Amino acid sequence: MYEMLYSSLVSQLLVVAVELGLADALADGPRDVDDLAEAAGAHPGALYRAMRALASVGVFTETAPRTFGHTGLSETLRGDAESSMADLARYVALPARQRAFGAVGHSVRTGHPAFDHEHGMSWWEYFAADPAIATLFNRAMGGMARMVNSAVLESYDFGRCRHLVDVGGGQGHLVAMIAQRFPDLTAVVFDLARVVPEAEAVVAEAGIGGRVRCEGGDFLEAVPAGGDTYVVSWTLHDWDDADAVRILANIRAVLPPGGEVVVIDEVPPGGDAPHFGKFQDIVMLTLLKGRIRDAREWAPLFERAGLHLREVRATSSPTSVLVAERA
Structure with a gap:
């Protein structure tokens, strides 16, 4: 102790x-x-x-x-x-983030983000006010994505996909890895407009610019049409159930018959079993309005969006791969 x-x-x-x-x-x-x-x-x-x-x-x-x-x-x-986890360390050290965790008791008592309580703005508003911090966050998450992606690729065969859309794709590291492995695949990296230049740089460095387009927009409003596979990686846990359903419903609106939705996220086990997601959930509680969902909580979320959760696949990383289709 x-x-x-x-x-x-x-x-x-x-x-x-x-x-x-x-x-x-x-x-x-x-x-x-x-x-x-x-x-x-x-x-x-x-x-x-x-x-x-x-x-x-x-x-x-x-x-x-x-x-x-x-x-x-x-x-x-x-x-x-x-x-490298150096950028993740710099991100963890952000004073505003540290201050919020010092007030985690507020979140436990009220169920509301301590970050908002301490700073008078939301986590996303904080990023919008300081592009340098937003870029650091994207680099940190990109570093984590590179570590998780190889495990994901062993659990889901993207070779069946012809046109992939990565919703909330950040700097495009997942798409870059998939497109390099499957040379016939085309893809869209979809994220906020301010992230597009960062994703374009990653795509260019990977040598896949002719097959991958980076597009800006708000996934709470709509997502690009034309994909046969839609990926949402390490994103839905940032949002409460209503917004998570909204994102999935926007994907369902453009998902063709036979298309699949692939969600990459933590799915912690029940009981006392240790799992990274159980502490990542405290990060969500403190900074955002989202949550880490267990297996029982995912299926109703997909159903509300008009989707059917077909299977949940564990990976060698802390994340799982959830595969859904049109209900």
């Missing part, structure tokens, strides 16, 4: 490690802490204490007295790592 109460210090030290560029500084091998401190602009004695604490939980390793190198966990904090 003592360790659990102090566990937030791990998160704080991880953020400091990213801010100081420690993982990048160790890219070429272990370094003495005095040398590392000079490179990072940190106090040698204090940095040693921080590195020792992180090494005790598997982040970095003390290869010799006062000398530290990488572990598998610390490698994920490198900015050039394939699935």
Whole structure:
């Protein structure tokens, strides 16, 4: 219990490690802490204490007295790592976000987002007011998407799809991975207009610009027609039931006979079984009006949108793949 109460210090030290560029500084091998401190602009004695604490939980390793190198966990904090979590650390450290979690008791007592209570605006309004923060959020979620996507591709065969529409597709990392694997597939990445340039950059870098279009709009109003498969990845949990149904109903309005809706989201098990989604649900409670839904809560949501939930497939990641069709 003592360790659990102090566990937030791990998160704080991880953020400091990213801010100081420690993982990048160790890219070429272990370094003495005095040398590392000079490179990072940190106090040698204090940095040693921080590195020792992180090494005790598997982040970095003390290869010799006062000398530290990488572990598998610390490698994920490198900015050039394939699935870097450095931007996620920066996102977690946002002062406005931290302040909201300091007031999570408000959410538990009232059922309303502590973020709104603390800042007088919604999470989405906060992003709209600061494009730089919105971009950081998109990069952080893009990093998470890259890690989850490979597991998703092993659980659902997008090879049957001819034209894919990714609703709330963010920077387009999922579409990029799918389109690279299936060269006959065409796709649309659909998200807010301000995200389109970021998605276009990802699509261009992936070399699939001739087959993928990035389109701006509001999925609460409508989604692009013409797809035979519609994907909603790590998005519906951000919204309450009414808005989640609205998004799904907008997809149902343009879904052709035989088309499929593929929702990628956490589906935590019942009982005491540990699952990432059970704490992700507290993030939703604190910041937004959405929720992480268990298996019993998903089917009625699809039904209200005129869809039938055909199956739920677990993946090797914390997310599951939910496949639905026209009811």
